[in-house]
Structures are given as C-alpha cells and as structure tokens.
Amino acid sequence: MKLFLGLFAVELIFSMGGWAQAQATIEGHIDLPKSPTAEVINKRYESDGEPGVIIPDPPAAVVYLDGVFAPAKQPATAQMAQKNLDFVPRLLPVRVGTKVEFPNQDPTYHSVFSFSQPKRFDLGRYRGDETPIPSVIFDKPGPVVCRCDIHENMRAIILVLLTPYFARTDAKGDYRIGGLPSGSYTFCAWLNDKTVLQKHVELQKGTTLHVNFP
Amino acid sequence: MKIASRRAAAFLPAAMTLLILFPAARASDDFFDSVDDHLKFSALNGAVEGRISGLLDLEEYYVQQPSPGLVYENHSFLFNPRLTLNLDLQLGKQFYLFAQARADRGYDPSEESDGQVRADQYALRYTPCADDRVNFQVGKFAGVVGSWSKRDDSWQNPFITPPLPYENLTSILDSAAAPSGSALNSWQNLSKNSRLPIIWDANYTSGASIFGSIGNFDYAAEIKNASISSNPDSWSITSVGFSNPTYSGRLGWRPNEAWNLGVSSSVGTYLIPVAAGTLPPGEGLDDYREITVAQDASFAWHHLQLWAECYETRFQVPTVGNADTLAYYIEAKYKFTPEFFAALRWNQQIYNTVPNGSGGMTVWDSDTARIDAAFTYRFTPHIQAKIQYSFNDQYDGIQATQNFVAAQFTVRF
Numbered sequence: 356m357k358l359f360l361g362l363f364a365v366e367l368i369f370s371m372g373g374w375a376q377a378q379a380t381i382e383g384h385i386d387l388p389k390s391p392t393a394e395v396i397n398k399r400y401e402s403d404g405e406p407g408v409i410i411p412d413p414p415a416a417v418v419y420l421d422g423v424f425a426p427a428k429q430p431a432t433a434q435m436a437q438k439n440l441d442f443v444p445r446l447l448p449v450r451v452g453t454k455v456e457f458p459n460q461d462p463t464y465h466s467v468f469s470f471s472q473p474k475r476f477d478l479g480r481y482r483g484d485e486t487p488i489p490s491v492i493f494d495k496p497g498p499v500v501c502r503c504d505i506h507e508n509m510r511a512i513i514l515v516l517l518t519p520y521f522a523r524t525d526a527k528g529d530y531r532i533g534g535l536p537s538g539s540y541t542f543c544a545w546l547n548d549k550t551v552l553q554k555h556v557e558l559q560k561g562t563t564l565h566v567n568f569p
Numbered sequence: 570m571k572i573a574s575r576r577a578a579a580f581l582p583a584a585m586t587l588l589i590l591f592p593a594a595r596a597s598d599d600f601f602d603s604v605d606d607h608l609k610f611s612a613l614n615g616a617v618e619g620r621i622s623g624l625l626d627l628e629e630y631y632v633q634q635p636s637p638g639l640v641y642e643n644h645s646f647l648f649n650p651r652l653t654l655n656l657d658l659q660l661g662k663q664f665y666l667f668a669q670a671r672a673d674r675g676y677d678p679s680e681e682s683d684g685q686v687r688a689d690q691y692a693l694r695y696t697p698c699a700d701d702r703v704n705f706q707v708g709k710f711a712g713v714v715g716s717w718s719k720r721d722d723s724w725q726n727p728f729i730t731p732p733l734p735y736e737n738l739t740s741i742l743d744s745a746a747a748p749s750g751s752a753l754n755s756w757q758n759l760s761k762n763s764r765l766p767i768i769w770d771a772n773y774t775s776g777a778s779i780f781g782s783i784g785n786f787d788y789a790a791e792i793k794n795a796s797i798s799s800n801p802d803s804w805s806i807t808s809v810g811f812s813n814p815t816y817s818g819r820l821g822w823r824p825n826e827a828w829n830l831g832v833s834s835s836v837g838t839y840l841i842p843v844a845a846g847t848l849p850p851g852e853g854l855d856d857y858r859e860i861t862v863a864q865d866a867s868f869a870w871h872h873l874q875l876w877a878e879c880y881e882t883r884f885q886v887p888t889v890g891n892a893d894t895l896a897y898y899i900e901a902k903y904k905f906t907p908e909f910f911a912a913l914r915w916n917q918q919i920y921n922t923v924p925n926g927s928g929g930m931t932v933w934d935s936d937t938a939r940i941d942a943a944f945t946y947r948f949t950p951h952i953q954a955k956i957q958y959s960f961n962d963q964y965d966g967i968q969a970t971q972n973f974v975a976a977q978f979t980v981r982f
Contacts, residue, residue: 392609395620395657399667399690400711400719407659408618464826464869468907470598470949477907479871482826500598502950507622510602548599 379558382531383566385416385524385544394508396440409441409508416568417448417514418530419521421541421553427452427519430492434458435501435511437465442501442511448521448545451496455513456488466504473497473515480505498548514545544568601951604982619658624981626651626723630678631974637961638736639770641679641761649678653722665694676801677770689773703781709804712772713780713789713819714797714833715878716865721771727902728943729957729975731770733916734880734896738764740934743800743840746847746857746887749926753889753933758967765798765839767861767882767896767918772797775806776814782821790818796837796859798882803841813838813855829867836860839884849887857885872904886923892933893921908948914941936964951981 394409431453436443438460449455459465459482468477473495481489493499493515503509522532537560544552552568608621628649636642651673658666669690675682676689692708711718717735720726730736740747740757743765747753756764778791795803796815803809815837822830839859840848848854865878879897886892896918904910916939925931943957959973 391606392611393615393618394609395618395659397620397622397655397657397667398665398694399655399657399669407662407665462826470907470947475907477872477904479904480826480869480874481871500602 378533378561379535379537380531380533380563381418381420381535381542381556381558381566382563383418383529383568385418385528385530385546385552385568387414387416387524387528388546390414396506396508409439411441412443412445413526415444415446415526416524416528416530417446417516417521417545418524418532419448419516419518419543419545420532420535420556421543422518422538424517424519424536430454432456432490434488435513436460437467437503437509440506440509442509444523445511446514446523447511448514448516448523449493450519450521451515451517452492452494453515454490454492456490457501458488459483459485464505465509467501468504469499469501471497471499474499474513477504498545542566598949598951601949601980601982608982616661617658619656622655622657622982624651624653624723624979626653627978628678628729629976633971633973635761635967637959637968637971637973638730638733638738639677639766640730641675641677641681643680647678647680649674651723662699663696665696667692667694701782703779705777705779707777709773709775709806710778712768712774712793712797712817712835713778713791714768714772714817714835714861715819715863715880716829716831716867716876717878718771720876723955723977723979724953724981727900727910727912727945727955728914728941729955729977730941730959730973732878732898732900732914733918733937733939734878734898735766735768735770737766737896737916737918737937739766739884739894739920741765741798741839741884741886741892742844743798743803744843746840746844747889748847750889750923750931750933751925751927753886753892753923754925754931757934763800765800767859767880767894768797769799769801772799772804773801774799774804774815776811785823787821787823788819789821790816792816793837796839797835797861798839798859799841809841815859827868827870829865831865833863833865834861835863847887852887857887859884872910874902876900888926889923889933891921892923894934895919908946910945912941912943912945914943915939916941935968937968938962952979953981954978 390413391411433449433453434456435447436458457467464480466480474493476491478489496515496517499513501511520535522530524530535558537558539557542554542556610619630640630647632642654670656668670688672686690710692706692710694704694706696704738761740753742763744763774793774795776793780789793815794806794811795809817835819831819833836858838855840854860883863880868875877899882894884892898914898916900914902912919936920932920934922930923933939961941959945953945955947953955977957975961968961971963969
C-alpha cells in the first residue's frame with residue numbers, strides 16, 4: 356500500500372506540473388501479452404519456508420508522452436520492493452533523476468543488481484531493517500533490468516524516461532494519464548524492450564483523447 | 570586426445586577474449602531471458618508447475634603430475650565440457666520433484682572418459698504442513714553433512730574445484746583394509762581410483778531424509794546407502810545396495826540473515842563388498858565405519874561472504890585401529906563491481922598417528938595445506954568466466970609444492 360501511495364504521489368506531482376500549463380487527458384486500452392507462467396523455486400538443496408511457486412503479477416505496459424519538457428524542480432523518489440521473493444512492482448516507470456529505493460520486505464536476504472547499460476549497480480546482500488533503504492539514482496534514460504543475485508526467479512524493469520508524463524496500465528491494460536500540455540506529440544506505449552508502439556496525438560486544453568493500442 | 574586437449578586449451582582463452590571484445594555478449598541477455606521464459610511450463614490448471622534450467626561449462630585444467638584432488642589426468646592439460654540440466658516440478662502444494670542430469674567426461678573431470686550422461690540427482694519431497702516444520706524426501710540427492718553441497722555448481726561456487734575436505738584423497742581405500750599402519754601410510758601413493766576423501770564432493774548418495782525448520786533453527790536427518798566418503802560409483806541404489814546404510818544429520822541455527830551456523834555428523838560403512846576378503850575372520854563390513862563430526866559457519870553482509878567448515882573424521886581400520894584426521898577451510902568472496910568478484914580460500918588437512926605394526930607409531934597420510942585464489946567476471950547475468958590458481962603443499966608427500974591452474978566459462982539458462 357505504501358508503495359502504491361508513493362507511486363501515486365509521484366504521478367500526482369507530475370500531473371499537477373502539467374496541469375499548471377494546460378489540461379488534457381489521454382485514456383485508452385493496450386492489448387497486453389498473456390500472463391507469465393508461474394515461477395517454480397529451486398529448492399533442491401534445502402527448504403527454508405520459501406514458497407514453492409511464485410505467481411507473478413499480471414503484465415503491464417507504460418504509456419508516455421514523448422517530447423522535450425522542463426526538468427523536474429525536485430528529484431522524485433519511488434520504490435521497488437522485494438516481497439514474497441518477487442519485485443513489486445515488476446515494471447516501474449520513473450523520470451530521469453529519480454531515486455528508486457529497494458526495500459526488502461522479506462525475512463531473508465536479497466541482493467539487487469543490474470547489468471543494464473543505463474545503470475549498472477549492485478546493492479549487495481541486505482535485510483529488511485537496513486537503514487537507509489538501499490537506493491539508486493537513475494540518471495540516464497532506458498530500460499534497466501533489475502535482478503536478485505540470490506533468487507534467480509526475480510526479474511523486474513525500471514523504465515527510465517525523459518518525460519514527466521507517463522502512467523502504468525492496470526492489469527486489464529487500461530490507462531488514464533491527465534494533466535497533459537496541449538500541443539502536438541508522439542504518444543508511446545512501451546510493452547517491452549523490443550515493442551514500443553507509437554501514435555501521433557494532438558492535445559487540446561480541456562479535452563480527453565481516447566487512444567487504444569491493439 | 571592430446572591434440573583435442575591442446576585445441577581446447579587454445580579455444581577457451583580465445584572464447585573469453587571474444588566475449589570481452591564484443592559487447593554482443595551483453596546483448597544476449599534478452600535471448601537468455603526468453604529461453605528462461607520458454608523453459609517454464611504449467612499443466613492441469615496450474616496444479617503442476619515446472620521449470621527446466623541448466624548450466625553449460627567449458628573447463629580447462631593445467632595440472633602438475635600427479636594430478637591433485639578429484640582431477641583425473643595424466644597429462645598437463647585437461648579439457649572438460651559439461652552440460653547440466655535441472656528439472657524442478659511443484660506438484661500441488663505438498664509435493665516437489667527435482668532431477669539433475671549431466672553430460673560430461675565423468676562426475677569428476679577425467680581423461681579416461683570421452684563422455685557420459687548421468688542422472689546425478691532425483692528426488693521426491695513431501696511437505697505435509699503449510700509451513701516448513703517437516704519435509705520427507707526420498708531419492709538420490711546431496712547429503713546433509715556440512716554446508717558446501719548447496720554451492721557445488723559452477724555458478725554458486727566462486728572456485729572451480731571444491732574445498733580440500735571434499736576432494737583431498739587420503740590413503741583409505743574402499744576396496745581393501747590396510748593390514749598395518751605402515752601399509753596404510755604407503756597407500757597414499759596408490760592409484761587415485763580407489764582412495765577416498767573424508768567427504769566426496771556433493772555426495773549424491775541414495776536414501777531418505779527428514780528435514781525442516783522451526784523458527785531460527787533447522788534440522789535434517791537422513792539414511793543413505795553409502796558413506797559420505799564413498800566414490801560416485803557407489804551412490805546409486807543399484808550399485809552397493811542398502812545393506813550397510815549411513816546415518817547422517819545436521820542441526821542449524823540462523824540467529825539472523827547474516828549468520829548461518831551448523832553442526833553435523835555421519836556414521837557409516839566406508840568399505841564396499843569387495844573389501845570383505847581383507848577383513849579379519851568373522852568380521853563384517855559394518856564393523857568398520859567412518860565417523861565424522863563437522864561444524865560449519867557462514868556470514869554475509871553487503872558484498873562480502875565468508876564460509877568456514879571443519880571436519881573431524883575417524884576411519885575404523887581393521888588391525889590398525891582408528892585413523893583420525895582433521896580438515897578445514899576458510900573462504901572469503903568479495904564483489905568489487907556488479908561484474909567482478911574475487912575469492913580466496915585457505916585449506917588444511919592434518920593426520921593423526923596409528924600403530925605402524927612394528928611397535929612404533931606412524932602418521933597415516935601426509936599433512937596437506939592449500940591456498941586457492943579465484944577471479945570471476947560476469948559478462949551478463951547468464952555468462953561468466955572464472956580463473957583459479959591453487960598452490961598445494963603436502964608435507965613429505967608426492968604432491969608437495971604443486972601448482973594448479975583452471976579456467977571455466979559458464980553459460981546459465
């Protein structure tokens with residue numbers, strides 16, 4: 356709940372920034388890929404109370420308004436937790452410059468790392484009561500694949516974007532992104548590293564545009 | 570075979586160089602993630618969930634003769650490719666089945682085999698309760714003694730070879746009982762094929778176990794068909810039967826996530842049926858046992874990991890008496906960057922004295938000390954290369970001041 360409130364706050368700040376300029380809204384639907392197969396945990400050498408199967412969150416996509424916008428006045432903070440041997444959420448969109456915290460909410464060690472070009476990092480092994488919460492500032496755009504060095508099933512993506520106008524779809528693929536500036540833009544739907552769908556949009560003050568990505 | 574080994578010796582550094590020079594290896598991440606996704610499956614509306622995973626290892630060894638530990642090679646170089654496939658199946662909430670098959674040049678790297686395929690592990694686990702307080706397992710699987718077996722694959726082990734207690738062959742044979750202490754001492758020069766360490770690698774013997782965890786404590790007890798020192802040829806239930814079982818157990822305590830402490834013990838017959846003819850009249854194989862007590866400790870914090878184990882082992886030898894030995898290692902691994910980590914390990918094994926048969930006493934094998942250093946570079950979360958150097962010093966033995974170099978290239982999927 357804390358995580359989602361944090362995400363909501365981040366999006367609200369971005370939305371209000373845009374609202375000050377002009378208000379436009381885009382809503383719509385994206386056809387998401389099918390849900391990933393459950394992950395069977397390797398317990399060949401021991402069993403220490405960890406679940407046998409991890410049911411991953413349904414897939415999601417990220418929509419964002421492409422363009423050049425004023426830099427953020429204050430760097431934002433977001434969270435990607437480790438809970439029940441999985442990343443929560445598995446897909447996290449953030450703006451460049453955002454500090455992402457990685458709280459461990461499991462009663463066991465996690466060791467989050469990434470080899471992705473936009474941000475290489477390795478937080479080492481840390482437990483839930485570690486203070487301050489291990490964090491990384493994402494200062495270059497692009498997808499960053501996060502993994503755990505201990506639990507090979509754990510994999511998540513932080514999508515670092517230049518734009519402040521973005522949203523993550525819900526489990527059904529529906530989205531709504533408000534507080535957008537009026538003008539002519541490219542509107543993108545990021546499904547994965549190889550699939551970024553684009554549409555040209557004309558945004559007008561006070562209007563709501565419906566954009567679906569089949 | 571020699572030509573093949575030389576070609577392989579040239580191939581491995583070349584492969585590593587190519588990976589360093591061409592960032593294409595890093596682009597392979599998506600490919601291996603996709604392979605991972607395709608190797609997961611589900612059936613019966615989710616009642617059966619499964620996953621196949623594996624490791625592809627290419628290893629090159631440079632050894633000074635006689636080859637050390639569990640490396641069987643009469644020349645300077647040995648090339649050892651290995652494919653490991655794992656199957657993990659969750660059957661409902663209470664049953665878990667796993668299997669591990671390998672294709673390589675023998676369980677231990679050996680020039681004697683051009684190739685073999687084995688089922689190294691297979692077991693069925695039943696967990697009757699919702700929590701983890703008790704589990705029952707039957708099959709062929711890693712022993713509960715010590716803590717190293719869970720790190721025995723090339724991805725988990727920061728070295729290429731096991732710690733000294735898991736591979737240092739003593740003068741104890743499984744096929745014959747030494748007639749005197751002097752004979753036992755001299756058997757350290759015999760062929761490696763029938764000599765035993767105090768615990769043989771991950772010890773995939775066959776049998777049943779009960780284990781679980783309650784709070785910060787965990788326990789395990791097992792009955793297996795062969796001793797912890799037994800040769801891989803004895804691990805299958807069909808090879809030596811179950812007439813002389815080995816009993817082992819471990820108690821563990823995790824005061825917090827950083828520490829893991831354990832004590833374990835094992836008692837079992839180490840002689841195999843062919844040794845019966847070397848026993849005193851009227852005595853059986855189970856009159857002579859390997860008795861082991863072990864302590865293990867591990868610590869992890871941020872980028873540092875430490876492990877230590879100590880084994881006190883007694884081989885009961887007919888006529889000779891108790892042949893005692895103590896072996897231990899201390900190991901440290903530190904991750905300098907996301908891609909690069911190094912490891913250092915100090916190992917030692919010392920032997921007690923036994924009656925030499927002429928009224929005096931003699932040490933029954935040669936004391937050994939070894940230092941291992943290894944460096945690993947992970948190109949991606951799926952590809953890594955490792956190099957290890959070891960210096961072995963055996964007091965008054967045939968493996969004094971011995972150098973060992975090994976390189977390993979691993980692809981994980």
